[in-house]
Amino acid sequence: MKIKTKIAALTGIVSALLICSAVQASEYEITQEHKTFKQNGEKVERLQVKVGDTVAFRNGDRFFHNIYSLSDTKNFDLGSYRKGTARSVTFDKVGLAEIECAIHPEMYMEVEVIR
Numbered sequence: 001m002k003i004k005t006k007i008a009a010l011t012g013i014v015s016a017l018l019i020c021s022a023v024q025a026s027e028y029e030i031t032q033e034h035k036t037f038k039q040n041g042e043k044v045e046r047l048q049v050k051v052g053d054t055v056a057f058r059n060g061d062r063f064f065h066n067i068y069s070l071s072d073t074k075n076f077d078l079g080s081y082r083k084g085t086a087r088s089v090t091f092d093k094v095g096l097a098e099i100e101c102a103i104h105p106e107m108y109m110e111v112e113v114i115r
Contacts, residue, residue, distance in 0.1 A: 020102065026054075027054045032060055032107065037109040045110065048114060051113055052091070054090045063083075069097045073113055074095075
């Protein structure tokens with residue numbers, strides 16, 4: 001019985017830690033509009049987020065975008081997606097991620113990930 005009680009207690013502690021971690025994470029939305037990255041309708045060149053935060057990249061243009069990063073902080077490729085579609089990235093490491101569009105080379109922004 002003692003082992004089951006200890007396992008139940010540890011399970012409760014782990015669950016509480018996971019809930020606290022999830023509560024602290026934030027979600028941001030960046031829209032691609034007129035071949036520009038925007039947040040709340042304004043052009044954004046740098047976004048600061050915390051480790052564990054998620055950024056949704058929503059395509060607001062009538063043509064496809066392909067958002068990616070080759071940065072050590074977060075390496076990803078969201079693939080091509082059409083207007084009205086969003087794809088998300090969770091940033092799990094401190095550092096600077098350079099975000100670009102494979103289709104529109106003029107599109108560039110940075111995501112600074114802090115603790």
